[in-house]
Amino acid sequence: MTMAQVGNYEEPHSNWREYIKGVRNVPPLFKMVWKAAPGVVASSIFLRLLAALIPLTMLAVTKLIIDSIYNLTSHHAAIPKVFWWLVVLEFALASLAMISARVIDFCDGLLADKFTRYINVRIMDHASSLDLMSFEDPFFYDKLERARVQGTDRIGMIQATGRLVQEIITTVSLAASIFLFSPWILIVLIACTLPTFLAETRFAFLGYTLSSRQTPARREMDYLRVLGGSKESAKELKLFGLSSFLVDRYTKLSNDLYKETVTLSRRRLIAGMLFALLGIIGYYGSYAFAIYQTLIGVLTLGTLTLLAGAIAGASSNIQAVLSTFSSIAGQALFLTDLLEFFSVRPKVFSKPNALLAPRPIRRGFEFKDVSFSYPGSSRVVLKNINFRLEPSERIALVGKNGQGKTTIVKLLTRLYDATSGQILLDDVDIREYNLEDLWREVGVIFQDFMRYELTSSENIAIGRIKDRDNEFRICSAARKSLADDVIRQLPKRYEQRLGCRFEGGVDLSGGEWQKIALARAYLRDAQLLILDEPTASLDAGSEHEVFKRFAELTEGKMSLLISHRFSTVKMADRVLVLENGSIAEQGCHEQLLKIGGSYAQMFELQAASYR
Numbered sequence: 001m002t003m004a005q006v007g008n009y010e011e012p013h014s015n016w017r018e019y020i021k022g023v024r025n026v027p028p029l030f031k032m033v034w035k036a037a038p039g040v041v042a043s044s045i046f047l048r049l050l051a052a053l054i055p056l057t058m059l060a061v062t063k064l065i066i067d068s069i070y071n072l073t074s075h076h077a078a079i080p081k082v083f084w085w086l087v088v089l090e091f092a093l094a095s096l097a098m099i100s101a102r103v104i105d106f107c108d109g110l111l112a113d114k115f116t117r118y119i120n121v122r123i124m125d126h127a128s129s130l131d132l133m134s135f136e137d138p139f140f141y142d143k144l145e146r147a148r149v150q151g152t153d154r155i156g157m158i159q160a161t162g163r164l165v166q167e168i169i170t171t172v173s174l175a176a177s178i179f180l181f182s183p184w185i186l187i188v189l190i191a192c193t194l195p196t197f198l199a200e201t202r203f204a205f206l207g208y209t210l211s212s213r214q215t216p217a218r219r220e221m222d223y224l225r226v227l228g229g230s231k232e233s234a235k236e237l238k239l240f241g242l243s244s245f246l247v248d249r250y251t252k253l254s255n256d257l258y259k260e261t262v263t264l265s266r267r268r269l270i271a272g273m274l275f276a277l278l279g280i281i282g283y284y285g286s287y288a289f290a291i292y293q294t295l296i297g298v299l300t301l302g303t304l305t306l307l308a309g310a311i312a313g314a315s316s317n318i319q320a321v322l323s324t325f326s327s328i329a330g331q332a333l334f335l336t337d338l339l340e341f342f343s344v345r346p347k348v349f350s351k352p353n354a355l356l357a358p359r360p361i362r363r364g365f366e367f368k369d370v371s372f373s374y375p376g377s378s379r380v381v382l383k384n385i386n387f388r389l390e391p392s393e394r395i396a397l398v399g400k401n402g403q404g405k406t407t408i409v410k411l412l413t414r415l416y417d418a419t420s421g422q423i424l425l426d427d428v429d430i431r432e433y434n435l436e437d438l439w440r441e442v443g444v445i446f447q448d449f450m451r452y453e454l455t456s457s458e459n460i461a462i463g464r465i466k467d468r469d470n471e472f473r474i475c476s477a478a479r480k481s482l483a484d485d486v487i488r489q490l491p492k493r494y495e496q497r498l499g500c501r502f503e504g505g506v507d508l509s510g511g512e513w514q515k516i517a518l519a520r521a522y523l524r525d526a527q528l529l530i531l532d533e534p535t536a537s538l539d540a541g542s543e544h545e546v547f548k549r550f551a552e553l554t555e556g557k558m559s560l561l562i563s564h565r566f567s568t569v570k571m572a573d574r575v576l577v578l579e580n581g582s583i584a585e586q587g588c589h590e591q592l593l594k595i596g597g598s599y600a601q602m603f604e605l606q607a608a609s610y611r
């Protein structure tokens with residue numbers, strides 16, 4: 001699939017409009033933060049307001065103290081009554097500053113935990129509401145990946161915003177005091193820090209663009225890393241001698257990324273240093289000017305102290321405000337992915353006031369001129385498919401690899417909607433039914449069914465999770481699929497954890513897993529049973545046994561079977577042969593053999609290999 005075909009993904013453009021778009025992400029973020037932890041946020045805001053005003057208050061108290069001392073030593077004036085109280089006040093303010101800073105840190109920690117949890121739960125919730133289509137789209141994956149990693153990383157940004165508010169209040173209060181004594185100093189200070197702001201903002205934006213561009217490579221690196229360290233791949237990696245191939249590939253990718261990142265960081269370092277130097281010049285220039293004014297008697301010594309402190313505080317705070325702001329704006333760009341992810345809506349969904357699925361189904365399913373192409377692909381996988389699946393009918397779908405058998409199942413279960421044509425259930429378009437209700441009526445075991453690393457009983461209960469404690473139903477489903485024989489060999493039987501990711505887990509063979517998965521279908525109290533290659537991993541004896549039971553159990557029930565094994569296919573009431581996206585032949589096994597078409601050919605080929 002090429003970019004042009006997908007066409008729903010754009011590289012971020014390197015311009016200011018994009019940047020402002022990033023800032024627009026901030027309000028929705030705050031809404032989420034507030035929802036995640038209202039109490040913590042409120043306390044944090046209060047403390048920051050308090051902390052913001054402490055620096056100026058302390059400077060003012062210092063000014064009073066120094067002026068009193070100056071008056072005492074130079075003019076022999078009496079010490080004011082409150083003098084020592086001023087010293088105590090200064091001490092109290094310093095303590096308060098320390099305490100509030102620590103409590104703010106504590107709140108930030110709490111907020112980080114709560115927000116991360118909130119975002120992760122929301123991402124999981126939202127991902128589960130999306131359709132298969134999204135999950136089979138690689139660009140969706142990049143978005144999901146960025147949302148996941150960077151959504152929770154944004155906690156730094158939230159804390160930065162708290163800091164920003166605090167820094168702004170401090171700056172404004174200090175700037176006001178500077179302005180009071182010397183407006184020029186303030187102007188010089190601002191002029192010297194503005195370039196830093198612009199540079200920082202620019203680099204934050206470049207950082208985002210770079211990181212966005214690197215996502216596919218990072219995803220591939222993750223994939224290689226997992227591949228190199230997973231149980232599933234270990235056998236092949238060893239025998240095919242693939243580890244150094246994987247390591248080389250990983251190293252190459254990571255070197256490329258490293259080079260790009262370092263180039264940007266180097267530019268940022270140099271620009272950052274130059275502009276910071278300008279800031280220092282501004283500070284010392286203003287400082288020298290204040291000293292000069294004190295020497296000529298325009299300012300008192302206490303005022304000089306206040307101004308020196310205010311200039312130092314203001315210049316570092318103005319810088320902090322600007323760089324915090326640009327880092328927030330830069331980080332806000334990353335939020336685009338999170339917010340876009342949350343705004344992805346499933347394309348397959350239930351209509352409002354959708355119908356409940358019929359129970360019992362009276363007329364069955366009907367494909368009417370159904371055609372289908374996967375989104376983003378121009379290839380027509382199914383072309384004008386027409387067939388009926390009557391209640392109590394067992395249909396088998398056969399065809400070579402990639403002819404669209406599994407795709408028919410995906411359409412029948414509405415994991416995808418047909419591109420054109422209609423699928424009817426009891427003469428009503430399946431899009432009219434409530435999705436969950438429709439899904440309740442079908443039991444599907446896909447060829448790539450999941451092997452859950454849970455207990456054997458839970459693995460079966462997956463088929464109908466509300467029966468997870470219903471031992472009786474689980475065991476009888478296991479007996480029907482022959483999983484019972486497998487489970488009884490396990491040390492902890494139904495309580496045995498399967499798979500070997502966790503301690504004490506026992507792995508099963510492919511055929512054993514398949515029997516377990518099959519039990520899920522039997523546990524499900526569904527009206528239509530669909531098995532996609534249910535016997536692919538079974539040995540000949542098991543296959544025969546499984547099918548004998550399947551035949552008994554589905555007697556008079558609607559079922560759809562997909563299989564490459566003719567011993568399995570033979571027992572269907574009707575066989576549909578898919579070829580080049582259309583139904584080439586249909587009929588029962590004997591009829592199809594008589595026609596002597598492709599079914600007969602395929603059958604002969606298989607039979608010959610057994611002779």
Ligand SMILES: Nc1ncnc2c1ncn2[C@@H]1O[C@H](COP(=O)(O)OP(=O)(O)OP(=O)(O)O)[C@@H](O)[C@H]1O
Nearest residue numbers: 136374377381399400401402403404405406407408
């Ligand atoms: N998610 C997807 N996106 C794009 N194309 C797809 C997707 N899934 C399947 N296809 C394509 O659709 C065609 C039909 O696939 P399908 O899985 O239905 O084949 P199948 O008949 O079940 O084959 P098999 O016997 O190998 O299971 C294939 O050519 C495949 O490449």
Ligand SMILES: [Mg+2]
Nearest residue numbers: 405406447532
């Ligand atoms: Mg298939």
